[in-house]
Amino acid sequence: MLRLVINLDRSPERWESVRNQFDQLNLPITRISGVDGRQLSTETLRNIQMPLKDKWEFPRLLSPGEVGCYLSHIKCWELLAKSKESWALIIEDDIQISPEAADFFRDASWIPKDLELVQPFNFFDNCTMKVAKHEYSVMHGRKLMHPYKPSPIGTLAYFITKKCALDALAASRKLGMPVDEFLFGSMSSWAKKHPVWKLNPVLALPVGFDSTIQLNRGKKPHTSSTWARLSPRRYFMRLQNSLRRRLCSKKEVFIFK
Numbered sequence: 001m002l003r004l005v006i007n008l009d010r011s012p013e014r015w016e017s018v019r020n021q022f023d024q025l026n027l028p029i030t031r032i033s034g035v036d037g038r039q040l041s042t043e044t045l046r047n048i049q050m051p052l053k054d055k056w057e058f059p060r061l062l063s064p065g066e067v068g069c070y071l072s073h074i075k076c077w078e079l080l081a082k083s084k085e086s087w088a089l090i091i092e093d094d095i096q097i098s099p100e101a102a103d104f105f106r107d108a109s110w111i112p113k114d115l116e117l118v119q120p121f122n123f124f125d126n127c128t129m130k131v132a133k134h135e136y137s138v139m140h141g142r143k144l145m146h147p148y149k150p151s152p153i154g155t156l157a158y159f160i161t162k163k164c165a166l167d168a169l170a171a172s173r174k175l176g177m178p179v180d181e182f183l184f185g186s187m188s189s190w191a192k193k194h195p196v197w198k199l200n201p202v203l204a205l206p207v208g209f210d211s212t213i214q215l216n217r218g219k220k221p222h223t224s225s226t227w228a229r230l231s232p233r234r235y236f237m238r239l240q241n242s243l244r245r246r247l248c249s250k251k252e253v254f255i256f257k
Contacts, residue, residue: 001107002080002088003027006072008034014093017207021095025102029091032075037068050176056231057187058177070179073155074172077165087111088165091157094207095121098257101203103139108159110139116164117183117196118144121157121204125256129198130249136197144197145252148245152196153180157204164194186241201257 003022007015015031022029045067052061062070073090080088087108097105104110104120111118115136132146160168168183171190175182182188184196 002083002085003029003091003105004032004076004079004088005029005091005093006032006034006076007093008036010036011093018091018093018095018097021097022105024099025097025105027102027105030079032072032079035068035071035075037064037066040064040067048175050174055176056233057189057237058181058185059226059231062175062178066178067175069155070172070175070182073179074169077160077169080160080162080165081169083162086162087159088162089157089159090155091204092155095156096205096207098203100140100257104142104199104203111159112136112138112144115144115197116161117194118159118199119152119154119157119184119196120159120199120202121154121206122198122202122254122256123154123156123206125205127254128251129254130245131198131252132248133250138199143200145200146195147198148186148241148249151186152184152198153178155180155183156206158183158196167194187237189237198254200252201255203256205256 005015005018007018019029045062045064048067048071049062052059076088076090089105101120129147129152130149132148134146136144138144168190172182177185177188182190183194184191
């Protein structure tokens with residue numbers, strides 16, 4: 001299994017932090033030079049995105065930081081696609097890893113055969129989520145659950161199969177939404193076909209500083225599409241999500257361990 005860490009060239013201290021944590025787990029990792037959204041030209045930012053009128057799933061333009069983050073993950077998917085490995089663990093550099101992660105991060109043999117996307121992290125310790133009623137028991141007393149609410153966005157760490165990475169690459173010739181919304185968001189048609197499963201207890205949390213990979217993500221572009229926001233397809237997907245949360249879910253407390 002590939003273990004890939006996205007790290008901007010201007011953040012060597014974060015690379016050192018992640019490398020030290022993996023050294024303690026006795027696991028090798030590969031550094032992937034992240035794409036700095038601040039360095040992308042206006043023309044590149046415009047040409048790489050889906051036309052605004054077609055963005056009913058995410059009816060606004062992406063910020064430079066969001067584009068840079070997406071392109072960084074594409075680099076990881078491409079590396080997996082060209083490799084002989086079946087799985088990759090993709091990690092961003094603003095991460096705190098549990099000492100219990102070694103057996104899970106060593107390979108993907110513990111992941112059930114029919115799954116292709118797994119999140120081993122959460123943004124908060126002791127967080128209640130609505131999840132699907134079906135679950136998988138895996139090693140060391142942990143479980144895998146499919147989260148409904150809050151939407152499991154974030155790309156701090158995830159396992160992905162080669163087939164899933166190839167599908168993601170094929171669907172990313174034009175960028176329609178931030179990469180975490182694309183992979184895991186409740187309004188992503190692609191994510192509906194590739195459901196993510198979250199480990200509980202989780203093995204990773206964000207460390208106490210802002211992500212440089214998604215620089216300026218909070219500064220959203222003002223350009224949005226009223227037509228896309230009012231799309232009937234968007235309305236029906238939101239209705240579908242609401243019914244699923246109400247009728248097909250249970251509550252689960254996720255903890256970090």
